[in-house]
Amino acid sequence: MKKLIVGIMIVMMVFAVTACSDGGDEGSGTEGTAVNYDFTAAELAGYINDNVTFNDFMEEVDPETVYELYGIDGSAVEDSCTYFSTGATAEEISVISVSPENADSMLGEINRAFNSRIEDQIESFTDYVPAELDKLNDPLIMEIGNSVVMVVCDDPDQAKTAILDFINQ
Amino acid sequence: MLNVFFENRFNARYIMLLILVIILVLAVIAHFKGVGLDLEDSQEQLPDFVMEQLAADDVEDGIRVGVETTIQKWAMAAAEDPDVDDPHLYDAFEGALFIGDSRTEGMKFYSGVENADFFSGKSMNVDKVLKGATVNVGGQDTSLQDLLKKKTYTKVYICLGINELGWTNKDTFTESYGTLIDQVTQAQPDAEVFVELLFPVSSKKSGSDKVFNNTNIKKCNDRLTKLAEEKGVKSLDPSPPLVDNNGALKAEATADGVHINSEYCVKWAVYMARISM
Numbered sequence: 001m002k003k004l005i006v007g008i009m010i011v012m013m014v015f016a017v018t019a020c021s022d023g024g025d026e027g028s029g030t031e032g033t034a035v036n037y038d039f040t041a042a043e044l045a046g047y048i049n050d051n052v053t054f055n056d057f058m059e060e061v062d063p064e065t066v067y068e069l070y071g072i073d074g075s076a077v078e079d080s081c082t083y084f085s086t087g088a089t090a091e092e093i094s095v096i097s098v099s100p101e102n103a104d105s106m107l108g109e110i111n112r113a114f115n116s117r118i119e120d121q122i123e124s125f126t127d128y129v130p131a132e133l134d135k136l137n138d139p140l141i142m143e144i145g146n147s148v149v150m151v152v153c154d155d156p157d158q159a160k161t162a163i164l165d166f167i168n169q
Numbered sequence: 170m171l172n173v174f175f176e177n178r179f180n181a182r183y184i185m186l187l188i189l190v191i192i193l194v195l196a197v198i199a200h201f202k203g204v205g206l207d208l209e210d211s212q213e214q215l216p217d218f219v220m221e222q223l224a225a226d227d228v229e230d231g232i233r234v235g236v237e238t239t240i241q242k243w244a245m246a247a248a249e250d251p252d253v254d255d256p257h258l259y260d261a262f263e264g265a266l267f268i269g270d271s272r273t274e275g276m277k278f279y280s281g282v283e284n285a286d287f288f289s290g291k292s293m294n295v296d297k298v299l300k301g302a303t304v305n306v307g308g309q310d311t312s313l314q315d316l317l318k319k320k321t322y323t324k325v326y327i328c329l330g331i332n333e334l335g336w337t338n339k340d341t342f343t344e345s346y347g348t349l350i351d352q353v354t355q356a357q358p359d360a361e362v363f364v365e366l367l368f369p370v371s372s373k374k375s376g377s378d379k380v381f382n383n384t385n386i387k388k389c390n391d392r393l394t395k396l397a398e399e400k401g402v403k404s405l406d407p408s409p410p411l412v413d414n415n416g417a418l419k420a421e422a423t424a425d426g427v428h429i430n431s432e433y434c435v436k437w438a439v440y441m442a443r444i445s446m
Contacts, residue, residue, distance in 0.1 A: 057430040061278045068308045084278055087271035087291060088425035128271075128292035128332075 035167050037145035041095040044149065044166055045081035048093050051162040052153055056085035058093060066094070070113040076106050078146075090121050090132040090152050097147040110148040114141050118152070241409065244443030248410035248436040259284060261442040262324070268298065268313060268353075269328035269365075272428060279431035280438035286320070288313050294332040295345040299352075317356035324445065325353050326405075328365040330389050331427070335380040343392050350400045363445055364397040366390040368408040368437070372417040374426025381427060383417060405444055410436040 049058050066082045067074035076098060083093040094114070098106040118139050125132045140156040142149050144167060151159040252258065258281075265285040267273050270293040277287040288311075290304050301312040311319075327349060333342045346364075353362055367386045369375070375382040390406075397404035411433055413419050418426065422433035429437065 056424045059279060059431040062281075062283075065278060069305060071305075071308070086424055086428035086430055087275050088423075088428040124291040 036169070037147075037167065039166070041079040041081035041097050041147065044144075044147070044163070045083060045093050045095045047166045048095075048149075048151055048159060048162055049083055051165070052093075052151065052159045053155065054085070054089075054091050054153055056089040056091050058083040058085060058091060070094075070117055072096070072110060072113050076102050076109075078102075089129070090125055090136050092117075092121075092150065092152040094150045095147055097145075100146055103146045107143055107146070107148055111141065111143070114139075114148065114150040117150070121152075240444055240446075244440045245409055247443050248440035251435050251439045253281060253435065258439060259442050261446045262438075264321075264323035266316070266320075266322040266325045266360075267328060268325065268349075269293065270332050272331060272368075273328045275428055275431075275434050276438050279434035281435065282438050286316070286322075288316060289328075292332055293329065295329050295342065295349050296333075298329070298349060299345060314352065314356075317353065322357050322360045324361045324363065325357060326363045326365050326441070326445075327353065330367050330393065331381070331386075334385050334389060339388075339392065342389075343396055346393070347396055347400060350396070350402060354400070354402070361445075362402040364393050364400075364402055364404040365441070366393055366404055366406045366408070368411050369416060369418050371420050371423055371426035372413075372415060373420065374423075375417055378426075403445075405441065407437055407441055410440045 061082050061084050063080050078099045079097040081095050085091040096110050118136055122136045135152050138156055140151040140159045153159055262282055262285040267287045269289040271291040273289040286306055288304050288306055298313050303310040303312050336342050367390055369383045369386055370381050394404045422429045
């Protein structure tokens, strides 16, 4: 009887552990690996810039200019880092982080701002450089902890892999 | 003979007077020679551009040409090695407005100019501006016409034309550009208005593109220069810090041959600030 109870407990524990490591696709790391949310926006944006293929010069832009362009309340932002291209392409990297207290209200706002930015860029590039629409129609926008990341590039899967590598390293 | 000469009182006085005059002349020469040396020393401490101006005035066809050459040299020196920590780097842009396309947007993003407004956007052209296209300026979407009504500017730089290179009717472009100048000068009568000529594309781009090439840019700039003269506004050529020995946009400055990276956006802005002071 004791052996049966011990066996049932072991099975329950296995299921419990499996359940804990399941779900939470956005922002989660590789199963069984500790996820590191302790990073600055500049570190993550820089890592993406270094590890994802971009065709244009990618260069950091002053945060105030970015908030104005994205229509984000900069006072609610804890940390951010954004790279724009020269204007020849639609390539872009942006990492915007908020404090845990502001996360509930701000993460949604940043997501909306990123999507709005993509729509504006699609409008701009449609008659300008139509080839860039492929990138704009498949942007990577994902939440990681209290940050939202947007990457516009040729290969969003490569960008996602880079981000997961970064938070799991 | 000499004794007889000196025995004459009149001659002795004459000689004494002569000696005094010689001493006086020598003293004066020595004095002015000294002052001259001091001047030379002080000239060596003057800024390079003043020294260059003095030199240029000697060799050019008149003082005005010399001064313009000097300003360009001064602007080039600043653009070649910009002091980005200088708080007065962009003083010339205080209260200014830039009207432009994606190239000007690059200046907005990367140059560090914070004391001016930018009415700029990708694919912007004179036609869109005249039809009331809106751009985010200071966090609000606005047309140029509304912006000119709302704010007063000290200087207005119009930097359009690259997206119009493909227009088949060049007269339409010139007329529209002229209308835009008129709108700006009427709305901002106290502002100094500048027509900024187009800087070239790279050799590679120029050699491979039927529209965006330096032959078409030269023709466009000729039209803009003439138009600026007709409208009584100044035209400015921003290209010196951006081009190679062949007059084409430096390859290292651009990824696509048309737009420039942050390093060259700073050079561009610094040069523009200097030549429009």
